[in-house]
Every structure is written in C-alpha cells, then in structure tokens.
C-alpha cells in the first residue's frame with residue numbers, strides 16, 4: 001500500500017485529554033485543514049485512523065516544517081480520541097501510539113482524565129506535546145485563522161496575552177507538580193527533557209501548525225530508529241475494537257504497526273480464553289470519498305502495510321479482545337506465533353489474589369490501568385477480566401470473605417440483562433464509571449462508609465466510659481434507689497449501666513444507674529459539663545457512697561480493650577480522657593488489665 005519505497009513507517013499519534021477539552025475538534029481541525037490544502041491525497045482515511053503525509057503537513061505548517069528536513073513519511077492519527085482508547089493501544093509491551101497530544105483546556109486546566117492520561121503517558125514512556133487548547137476564548141483574543149501561534153500570540157494586546165499566560169503557567173505548574181518539566185514550546189531547547197506546551201485553538205486553527213511541527217520534530221529526532229521496519233515482513237498489529245459488521249459477523253478494527261497484512265493470511269489473535277487462529281477473508285478500508293468517520297461503506301483491499309488502520313473480517317473472531325495482539329503467521333510455525341501472542345498477553349495479565357474485588361474492563365489496556373490504580377490504592381484483586389458484567393462475575397464477587405470485597409468494579413463496560421437481575425438479589429455492589437480515578441475513589445468512599453457504619457454499630461453496643469462526681473448538699477434520697485445530684489466530668493453517662501468507685505485503687509461496683517433527670521425531666525443520657533440528678537440502685541448515701549465521691553461508669557474489660565485499641569479515634573476527647581483515667585486506675589493494680 002505504501003507508495004514510498006522506504007522502510008521508515010509513519011509514527012502513530014494518539015490524542016488524549018479530559019472530556020470536552022477538544023480532542024475531537026483538534027483532530028477534525030487537522031483533518032479539515034489538511035483537506036482544504038486542496039490537493040488530492042491530502043489525507044487518507046483508514047479504519048480508526050487518519051494518515052497525513054509529510055507534504056500535507058509541510059503545507060499546513062508553513063515555515064515550521066520543511067519537507068527536506070524529514071524522512072519520515074507523515075503522521076498516522078488514531079481517530080478514537082481519549083485516554084480510554086489510548087490505554088487499549090498497546091504493542092509488544094509498550095504503547096501502540098509512538099507519540100501523543102495531551103489536550104488541556106486552557107481555562108479548565110488539569111482535570112481527572114488529564115491526570116489519568118499523564119499517568120499512562122508516564123508509565124509507557126510515550127513522548128507527548130501539550131495542546132493548551134481554546135486559547136481563542138481568552139477575553140480580548142484576536143484570532144488569526146490557522147496561523148502559527150507565536151506571531152498570533154505576539155500580536156495580541158498585553159492584557160489578552162497576560163490572561164492567557166496566567167492560564168498557561170497554571171498548566172506548566174500542574175505538569176511540574178506531576179514531575180514533568182515543561183515550558184512554552186518555543187522556549188524548549190531539549191524536547192527529550194522538557195515537555196513543550198503549545199497554546200492553540202481547535203476552532204481557529206491557531207497553533208495547529210506548531211503542534212504538527214513538534215510532533216514531526218519529536219518523531220524524526222527521537223523515534224527514527226523505532227520507525228525502521230521490515231515493510232514486507234509478516235504484519236503485526238493491535239485490536240482497537242471488536243465490532244459486529246453486517247454481512248461479516250464479528251470483525252476486528254486493527255492498527256498495524258509492523259510489516260504487511262494480506263487477504264488470505266493466517267493470523268493469531270488474542271482471545272478471551274485462548275489465542276484464536278483464523279484466516280483473513282477480507283481486509284476493509286473506508287471508501288475514499290465516504291463521509292469522514294462514517295465507516296459503513298467499505299472497499300476491499302488486498303494488503304495493508306504499517307502503519308495503517310484496517311478492518312479484518314475472518315471467521316471465529318467473537319472472542320477476540322480489544323487491546324489484544326494480532327500476528328500474521330506467514331512462513332513461520334503457527335505454534336511459535338501462538339506462543340508469542342500468549343507471552344504478550346501474559347505481560348498484560350493482572351496479578352490476582354485469593355481474596356479481593358472483581359474487576360471488569362472493556363479492553364486489556366484499560367484492565368491493566370485499572371489494576372495499576374487499584375494496586376496503588378492497596379485494593380487486592382480476586383479476578384480481573386475483559387468483558388461486560390455477567391452473572392458469573394456476581395457469583396465470584398459473592399464468594400469474597402470480606403464484605404468490603406463483595407464488589408465489582410466495571411470500567412467502561414455494560415451489565416448484561418440477566419446479571420442486572422442477579423445483582424438486585426445479591427449482596428454484591430457494582431461500581432461503574434469511565435474514569436478510573438472516579439471508580440477507585442467511589443470504591444474507597446464505599447469502604448470508608450462501611451467502616452464508619454460498622455464502628456457505629458460497635459459503639460452502640462459497647463459500654464462507654466464516664467467520670468462524674470456527687471455534688472455537696474445534693475442528696476435527694478438516701479437509698480432504694482439513692483438519688484443524688486452529680487456533675488459529669490468527662491464522657492457521657494447512660495441509664496442501665498453499672499457504677500463503680502475506686503477505694504485505694506480497688507474498684508468496687510456500687511450499683512446500677514437506673515434514672516437520670518435534668519431540670520426535672522427524665523433523660524436517657526447526660527454529657528460532660530452537665531449537672532443532673534441520678535438514681536443509683538444499690539448503695540446508700542453515707543455508706544457505700546458519699547457526697548464529693550468520684551464515680552465511674554464501670555467498663556467490662558473487653559469493651560475497654562476495644563475502645564482503647566480500635567475505636568480511640570472515633571470517640572470524643574472528653575470520653576477518651578475518661579477512658580484513660582479509668583484504665584490508669586485499673587492498671588495500678590493490674591498492669592495488663594484490658595490489654
């Protein structure tokens with residue numbers, strides 16, 4: 001397919017960024033500008049990708065890109081924008097995309113998906129440029145259609161420029177917080193060390209020439225070696241999507257990053273259970289003049305060479321996984337190729353444990369990203385799989401021993417109808433989202449909530465410490481029950497608890513608290529600082545208890561232990577004081593009491 005006789009392939013470019021920051025608009029702008037450069041063959045629409053040849057890039061970028069400075073044939077932009085698809089895009093252990101554009105809305109700055117995208121870029125070591133998009137929305141901005149950004153930036157009023165600068169420095173600061181040294185791209189000397197930030201507008205096209213220039217420059221300088229491929233060799237690619245296509249059944253949208261794929265080739269594809277071995281019936285490309293991104297009109301092609309996007313129609317593709325490798329067998333032993341595919345899949349495999357949560361994700365790449373995020377949050381994984389939430393997942397999640405693990409975390413997946421019914425009847429909680437951070441955060445919140453509820457139940461059932469004192473001249477009744485006025489020094493006293501007193505550090509139960517009155521009304525409890533009258537069944541004032549005595553709510557040893565060791569952060573400070581006072585007294589006689 002390649003019309004140039006070189007063994008250097010096109011670098012593959014992915015566009016990432018937060019929702020609505022302008023990924024699609026930027027891609028559309030690049031494609032649109034390329035087409036409006038007028039020449040036939042300005043771009044080629046592939047399945048899932050758009051190829052822009054070097055000549056077209058040079059036309060669009062003006063002085064910034066000169067054809068003679070480059071020998072890479074152009075750029076292949078992956079069309080499905082978003083970090084989600086990016087994480088799908090793997091090749092032999094790394095990112096499939098050779099280079100990326102991280103789109104950040106200048107006004108909105110860093111958002112969760114920006115962070116998530118940065119994480120992936122960092123982990124895969126993918127070079128990238130930051131498109132500080134929507135610069136045209138800066139108040140007072142004077143647009144210069146499709147202009148390189150520097151002259152347009154310099155021509156703005158001081159106030160407009162300052163406003164934009166503030167936003168740009170915010171973004172540069174956020175990049176630096178994440179460990180990336182970054183600067184406005186025209187100040188960057190060494191693009192290997194520093195990230196270039198290009199102010200731009202997907203609407204007016206300002207800065208788009210600069211983005212193309214940086215992408216070409218980065219690829220040419222740092223990735224030329226990786227672009228050298230054996231064009232005629234057996235094709236290798238990555239599945240972007242598994243799609244049912246009328247007339248063809250399950251088909252694969254594939255990006256080919258090495259070699260050539262021919263119709264009739266035997267291929268091995270990563271499947272849900274086992275690698276799938278099948279034979280290509282048809283290779284499909286969009287019809288040249290079809291509406292961009294409407295892919296329902298295909299033409300058959302005999303072969304495609306890297307880098308390219310193509311739809312593969314072949315039998316038995318139902319179990320193929322998005323993100324999985326595709327390999328042409330050609331004149332090799334099919335078992336060797338199966339081994340290779342297995343080895344590659346094993347690399348992506350998630351470490352699971354005997355106890356933990358169930359994770360479902362739409363692609364291998366996103367499954368891996370989920371697993372990384374959960375590992376960071378110290379959440380163990382019982383099972384991790386690509387695919388929609390099925391009844392079996394609910395059964396598996398239900399076997400978790402810890403209640404906090406009876407959950408399914410679904411990233412970008414659907415819940416199958418019969419699974420939905422089962423979920424309603426089970427203890428299993430499902431979390432789903434299309435932002436990994438959000439998913440992990442929601443789960444952590446759920447666990448915290450469960451722990452709070454659990455502690456509250458324990459606290460409800462436990463006897464709580466309190467210290468109080470009988471006031472002078474406040475004996476209202478001598479005995480049966482004794483009724484005296486008291487002041488609560490710390491903690492909260494409650495009805496139906498035992499009252500103790502320490503004589504020479506010898507604890508002595510004096511009776512049971514059977515009534516509390518505050519200003520003549522019966523109450524259930526009284527807190528530190530309050531003065532109330534209490535009825536105590538058992539003692540007689542003047543014998544077991546006296547005015548001025550310090551009294552305690554008696555704590556069972558087990559309760560004291562739980563309070564001290566597990567709930568000390570849950571109880572108020574004054575209650576903690578009562579607890580430590582009580583423990584001190586107890587431990588004077590028995591140092592191991594409540595330990």
Ligand SMILES: Nc1nc2c(ncn2[C@@H]2O[C@H](COP(=O)(O)OP(=O)(O)OP(=O)(O)O)[C@@H](O)[C@H]2O)c(=O)[nH]1
Pocket residue numbers: 017018019020021022023024025026081082133134135136137200201202203204
């Ligand atoms: N003024 C202005 N508006 C823009 C620019 N880029 C994008 N927009 C607008 O911002 C909105 C979101 O743009 P999209 O391109 O759909 O953003 P996206 O990042 O692809 O969004 P998702 O696909 O939903 O993740 C649209 O209304 C665009 O018209 C820009 O440079 N300037």
